[in-house]
Amino acid sequence: MESALEEIEFLALSANRVDVLRLLAERGHTRTELASETGASQATLGRILSDFQERSWIRRMDSEYTATATGELVATGFTDLQAIIETERRLRDVVDFLPAESMTFDLKRLANATITTPSQTRPNAPLSRLLELLEDADEVQTVSHAFNEQTITVVQEQTATDSQLFNGVFSRRAIKALAADTELRGRLEALLGTDNASVRVLDGDVPLAVMILDDVVYLLLRDEYGVLRASIDTDDEVIRSWAQDAVDDYWADATPLDLEDDEFSE
Template sequence: MESALEEIEFLALSANRVDVLRLLSEGGHTRNELAAETGASQATLGRILGDFQDRSWIGRDGSEYAATATGRLVASGFTDLREIIETERRLRGIVDYLPADAMTFDLRRLATATITTPSQTRPNAPLSRLLELLEDADDVRTVSHAFNEQTLTVVRERTADGEQTFDGVFSRSAIEALAEDTGLRNSLEALLETDGASVRVRDGGVPLAVMILDDVVYLLLRDEQGVLRASIDTDDDAVRSWAQDTIEEYWEAAQSLEDAGFSLE
């Protein structure tokens, strides 16, 4: 009897085998239907179906073939494995910058996320992506270790025009950096004067930068030196639920600027 790894190799080495087992796990198919769906020749299909029958992965009823219970189990498991590997390959280049300890959702939920990384021609591509999302968002909530000038400007302008509401929790160092720069300090003051904005301060560390813009979750990823490395955005329900809980937790534990000892006047 072949080992489990040999069975996985048997299936993985042929895209036709994977496709045929997937199709048969979804319902009965004739050989002609399988040929039309996969593009495989009748000879190839004959070998595949024979191998599957030897393993009791499929059964036959007249001219139709369909997966057995164990065949469906294998198909489901292999699909899960393939989705995991595909997601891992997408995240491989940025995994070192993910706030993994804080991300309690299944990483497979990022399978269809938009990943934006800097390039030679677009070194600020992740930030540009954020600004693009900010320009269209009606409701914005965030927790972050930084509050950069471009983001502050867009939020201030849109809240002042009544086009956006904004709630943000920032690290003390982020607010201190704004307060020390006259121009940024003025922008922050102007933001806080609007009816649609509220900002709180977190004294403890803020190990992530996550924002919810209407239904989209945006993650800004930096390395240990603070260099911008990538961004991820997704409208996945599970990721959004995690982001909502995370921001709410930080919001409840944070202080107002006044209570945190900041006076911007």
């Protein structure tokens, strides 16, 4: 009897085998239907169906073939493995920058996420993606270790025109950096002066930068030196729930920002 790895290799080495088993796990098919959907020749299909019957993965009923219970098990497992590998390949270049300890959801939830990385022609692509989403959002919630010039400018302008509601939790260091810059301090004061925005300060490190823009979750990924390496955004419901819990927890632990405090004085 072949080993489990040999069986996996048998299936994986032929795209036609994978497609045929997947189709038969969904419903019964005739050989003509299988040929039409896979593009495989009748000779190839004959070999595949014979091999599958030998393994008891499929059975024939009249002119149709259908997967057995174990055939469905193999098809489902292999499809899951493919999805995992495809997700891993997409995340491979950014995995070192993920706040993995804070991400309590299954990484498979990122399978359809949009990953944006800098390039020579678009070095600010991740930030540009954020600003694009930010300008269209009606409600924004965030927790972050940074609050950059472009972001606070958009938020301040949107909240000032009643186009957006904003709640943000930031590290004390991030707020100090803004307060030390005359122009940005003015933006921050204007933001705090509107009824559409609330800002809180958190002591200690903030290990992630997550923003909820209506139904979209946006993650900014930075390296150990604070350099922006990538961004990920998704409307996955499970990740949305995780992000909301994270923002709520940080919000509860933070204190309302008062720029009159001595530490933020000009």
